[in-house]
Amino acid sequence: MEIKKGIAVSPGISIAKALIIDSEDYRIPRRSIKVSQRADEIQRVRNAFKDAIGELTELEAAQGKAEGGKIKDIFAVHLRFLHDRSLRKKITDLVHSDLVTAEYAVSTILREIAAHFSKVKDAYISERAADIYDIERRLLIQLLDRKREDIEHLTEEVTIIARELSPIQTAGFDRNFVKGIASDAGGRTSHAAIVARSLGIPAVVALENLTESVRGGDTVIIDGNHGIVIVNPDDQTIRQYEEYEKEFAELEHKLDAIRGKPAVTRDGVKITLLGNIEFHDEAETVLQKGGQGIGLYRTEYLYLNRQSEPTEEEHYQAYAETVSVLQDRPVIIRTLDLGADKYTQRKRFAPEPNPFLGLRSIRFCLQNLTMFKTQLRAILRASVLGDVRIMFPLITNLHEVMQTKMILRDVMEDLDEESIAYNKDIPIGIMIETPSSALTAFSLARDVDFFSIGTNDLTQYTLAVDRGNELVAALYSSSDPAVLRLIRMVIQDAHKAQIDISVCGEMASEPEYIMLLLGMGIRTLSLTAPMIPEIKQMIRSVTMEHCNNVARKVLGMNSERQISNYLRAAARKILPEAF
Amino acid sequence: MRTEHDSLENVVCETEVEIKNAEGLHMRPAMQFVDIASQFDSDITVSNNETEVNGKSIMEMSMLAATCGTKLKIKAEGSDAQRVINALRELVEEKLFSEPAP
Numbered sequence: 001m002e003i004k005k006g007i008a009v010s011p012g013i014s015i016a017k018a019l020i021i022d023s024e025d026y027r028i029p030r031r032s033i034k035v036s037q038r039a040d041e042i043q044r045v046r047n048a049f050k051d052a053i054g055e056l057t058e059l060e061a062a063q064g065k066a067e068g069g070k071i072k073d074i075f076a077v078h079l080r081f082l083h084d085r086s087l088r089k090k091i092t093d094l095v096h097s098d099l100v101t102a103e104y105a106v107s108t109i110l111r112e113i114a115a116h117f118s119k120v121k122d123a124y125i126s127e128r129a130a131d132i133y134d135i136e137r138r139l140l141i142q143l144l145d146r147k148r149e150d151i152e153h154l155t156e157e158v159t160i161i162a163r164e165l166s167p168i169q170t171a172g173f174d175r176n177f178v179k180g181i182a183s184d185a186g187g188r189t190s191h192a193a194i195v196a197r198s199l200g201i202p203a204v205v206a207l208e209n210l211t212e213s214v215r216g217g218d219t220v221i222i223d224g225n226h227g228i229v230i231v232n233p234d235d236q237t238i239r240q241y242e243e244y245e246k247e248f249a250e251l252e253h254k255l256d257a258i259r260g261k262p263a264v265t266r267d268g269v270k271i272t273l274l275g276n277i278e279f280h281d282e283a284e285t286v287l288q289k290g291g292q293g294i295g296l297y298r299t300e301y302l303y304l305n306r307q308s309e310p311t312e313e314e315h316y317q318a319y320a321e322t323v324s325v326l327q328d329r330p331v332i333i334r335t336l337d338l339g340a341d342k343y344t345q346r347k348r349f350a351p352e353p354n355p356f357l358g359l360r361s362i363r364f365c366l367q368n369l370t371m372f373k374t375q376l377r378a379i380l381r382a383s384v385l386g387d388v389r390i391m392f393p394l395i396t397n398l399h400e401v402m403q404t405k406m407i408l409r410d411v412m413e414d415l416d417e418e419s420i421a422y423n424k425d426i427p428i429g430i431m432i433e434t435p436s437s438a439l440t441a442f443s444l445a446r447d448v449d450f451f452s453i454g455t456n457d458l459t460q461y462t463l464a465v466d467r468g469n470e471l472v473a474a475l476y477s478s479s480d481p482a483v484l485r486l487i488r489m490v491i492q493d494a495h496k497a498q499i500d501i502s503v504c505g506e507m508a509s510e511p512e513y514i515m516l517l518l519g520m521g522i523r524t525l526s527l528t529a530p531m532i533p534e535i536k537q538m539i540r541s542v543t544m545e546h547c548n549n550v551a552r553k554v555l556g557m558n559s560e561r562q563i564s565n566y567l568r569a570a571a572r573k574i575l576p577e578a579f
Numbered sequence: 580m581r582t583e584h585d586s587l588e589n590v591v592c593e594t595e596v597e598i599k600n601a602e603g604l605h606m607r608p609a610m611q612f613v614d615i616a617s618q619f620d621s622d623i624t625v626s627n628n629e630t631e632v633n634g635k636s637i638m639e640m641s642m643l644a645a646t647c648g649t650k651l652k653i654k655a656e657g658s659d660a661q662r663v664i665n666a667l668r669e670l671v672e673e674k675l676f677s678e679p680a681p
Contacts, residue, residue: 077606077637080613086636113642120644125605128641 001234004207006182008227009193011530012202013245014180015238018218018231019158020144020211021165031101031212042092044102048142053082056138074131081135101215103143110136144216154178159220163211165192175199180222182229184210185470196224197509197528198278200285204229206470255533259290263536267543271518273536274330274526276504280318283325285529290536293330293387295452295526296504297322299375300338309371315378323386330387332429332452332526333379335372337361337393356466361394366403376411383423391429391452396436401447429500433457438486445497452526453490455505459483478507479564481557484516488555491521502526512564512571514538519551534575541574590621592660596668597650600675604645606637608676613637615666621657623667634667 033041060075081087087109094105114132117125154177164185173195181196186205196203202224214220214231221230221241225248230237263271274295275286286294302310302318323331339360352358365372382388392404405428415422432438433454441451455478460467462483465476477483487503494501502524507513509527514535517525527535550570557563598604604612616623616634623634627649632639634653645651651671655663670676 073607073610077610080610080637084636084638086633087638090638113638116642117644120646122603122644122646125603125641125644125646128606131606 001237002213002231004210004213004229004231006204006207006210006227006229007186008203008224009186009205010181010196010201010203010224011248012180012200012222012224013241013248014159014202014222014224015233015241015245016157016159016179016220018161018214018216018220019154020214020216021160021162030104031215033095033099033101035099038096038099041095041102044143045088045092045095045105048102048106048139049082049088051142052135052138053079055142056082077131078135078138081131082138103140103215106139106143107136110139159222161211161214161220162192165195173199175201180220180224181205182207182210182220182222184208194528195278197530198276198282200530206473208470252533255537256289258533258536258540259288261290261536261540263290263292263539265518265539265542265544265547267545269518269544270523271539272502272524273532273539274332274502274504274524275529275532276526277322277529280322280325282529283322283331286532287325289529289532291529291532293326293332294322295330295332295502295524296391297331297333299334299336303336303338309374312374312378312381315375316381319378319382319388320385323382323388326386328387330389332389332391333382334391334393334431335362335375335379336365339364356460362392362400362404363394366400366407369407372407373411376408377415380408380411380415380422380426381420383426384421388423389427389429389450391431391450393431393454394433394457395430395444396434398440398443398447401430401444405447427500431457431504432490433461433505435462435486438490441490441493442496445493445499448499450500450502451490451494452502452504453487455483455487455503455507458486458505462486477560477564478505478513479567480560481563484520484555484563488520495521500524509535511535511538511575512567515542515547515550515570515574516554516567518542518544519547519549520555538571538575589657590660591654591656592664593652593654594664594668595650595652596671598645598647599672600677601647603647603649604640604643604651606641609637609641611670611676612667613640615670616663619655619657619659619663619666621655621660621663623656623663624654626652626654 056075056079060072060079091105091109094100094109095102110132114129117129117132120126154174157177157179159180159182160173160178162183165181165183178201181192181201181203183192183205184207186192193203193205202222204222204224204227207229210229218232221233221237223229223241233241263273265271272292273290274293275282275289275291276296276298277283277286277294278298278301283294302315319333339355339358359367379388379390395401408428412422412424427449429450429452430437430444430448431454432441432451434457437444438458445451456467459476459478459480463475463480465472467473467476491501501522503517503522504526507517508525509531511534518539525535554563554566557566600608602608613635624631625634625640625643626632627643627645630643632643634640643651653664653667
């Protein structure tokens with residue numbers, strides 16, 4: 001049993017078998033075993049050879065006599081290697097002497113042999129290193145339960161373990177079988193965290209070297225409430241956590257009971273709670289949890305996991321389905337917010353040296369107009385189906401707002417010409433998530449219908465901290481006085497211009513920030529669906545007078561630590577069970 | 580060629596062969612060598628100047644990385660040692676590994 005501490009990013013408890021996703025093709029970390037595990041580990045090596053031989057024999061037979069020749073020779077050579085006692089002995093000897101796992105021993109020995117071949121000057125022989133890597137792969141597939149490529153075709157419940165999860169990988173998760181997520185890298189606002197929260201899967205990130213401690217098939221407990229991961233727990237621990245899981249489910253159940261009740265403070269101020277979604281089938285969850293609409297519909301997933309760009313029809317279908325679930329409730333669709341990631345980077349000849357300050361989000365859209373217009377057309381077409389609103393991300397200046405609105409008008413004119421119906425008065429909003437847009441909010445407010453504060457990027461850009469970089473992640477905090485001043489400024493400017501203002505970043509889903517946000521004047525919050533009941537509970541437990549006091553106090557404080565301690569203490573007094 | 584009688588059963592035979600096929604002792608020739616060697620009871624070792632390996636292990640044989648022109652010493656020890664030497668010499672120097680593996 002091994003206990004690891006990381007950052008809790010999505011609440012809940014899960015107990016399931018580990019499935020390791022390794023982005024670096026089959027690099028096996030060194031992991032030690034105990035003397036008592038030696039015999040089992042050696043048996044695993046033997047079984048892997050036996051199973052690989054079985055698989056290869058079938059493949060060889062399937063080749064048929066007619067094809068014969070080279071391919072059959074390759075299979076035959078590989079089979080000889082797998083039958084080779086000297087090879088097997090070298091591997092089991094390493095397990096025995098160095099107390100390492102079967103995977104590590106297989107990988108080490110075969111790579112040694114491959115390296116030996118590579119060094120030989122004769123091309124016939126040096127090229128044979130490739131065969132050795134093939135054999136390594138065959139054995140590792142057996143040892144790692146051949147699950148690694150199959151995350152989209154799961155048949156049993158698993159916990160996903162990875163160094164780092166990319167949006168592409170997480171978009172492919174089968175939600176029925178992925179019970180928990182844990183990764184070496186990442187922070188509270190990493191993609192893995194956001195996806196885990198939106199799917200309601202417990203997750204812990206920033207575990208640093210978890211992948212070195214877990215083997216495919218190991219039982220793993222994820223405690224997404226406390227940021228703890230337990231590898232190969234003993235029976236007593238499993239029982240404790242099963243008990244805890246039950247209690248947690250009961251708390252959830254209790255919170256579900258307030259689903260039908262309004263989000264209103266004790267002194268009668270109504271708050272609107274909307275849901276953030278990534279996939280259209282999450283819209284249902286938002287309503288179930290008591291959300292009154294969609295405050296942030298991320299559309300990136302439409303672009304991920306595929307070779308070509310989505311068609312207008314694919315966009316439209318996704319939006320139409322979401323709107324049909326929400327009926328007349330608001331659905332705020334955010335246009336493509338990609339960049340600084342594989343999707344846009346792979347289209348470039350040379351990767352950008354500093355992608356977070358590069359061609360991302362609205363900037364990327366404004367340089368890829370055909371793609372952008374396709375999405376705008378689909379959103380406009382869907383606008384007749386319900387209360388659809390459109391939101392543009394990462395705005396940094398007025399010019400971008402003007403340019404974007406002009407393109408939207410172009411698309412509207414095209415639709416007019418084709419006599420396709422749309423809502424001519426579709427509300428247009430922007431995300432305030434850069435210091436420049438926050439500082440110029442007073443002028444931007446004249447040209448848009450609403451603001452939504454994206455606190456994650458606003459925090460990252462204000463504090464100049466890459467939230468995914470473990471070395472500086474601790475500096476990332478929305479409690480920083482600089483961030484809070486910008487937020488207050490944006491709220492005040494929105495109120496002066498009499499436009500709607502909401503918060504759709506992570507702050508809106510963290511109970512400790514609720515009193516502060518309400519006290520600063522926020523009346524609409526958009527957050528991940530599983531957190532809606534808890535935040536509603538918080539709102540129903542406070543008075544606006546109390547919130548105003550909290551905000552006044554906090555805005556007079558000068559240090560991040562002082563503010564975050566104060567906010568946590570204040571929230572704990574109101575809602576102890578949430579902490 | 581040298582033959583020694585250790586006991587009634589155990590015979591030790593040795594010979595030196597030269598790899599003459601262009602491709603050298605790469606995977607497929609190594610496989611043929613090992614397949615033939617494995618049909619016999621004798622212990623078989625093969626050595627170049629540096630290392631001595633088990634003639635029945637494809638991994639060890641291929642790691643000799645014997646290229647065209649390399650001279651290898653084959654040593655067999657057992658009741659059928661003489662037949663081992665004959666068969667392997669035939670494969671390496673006469674057939675030049677051209678026969679398909681049995």
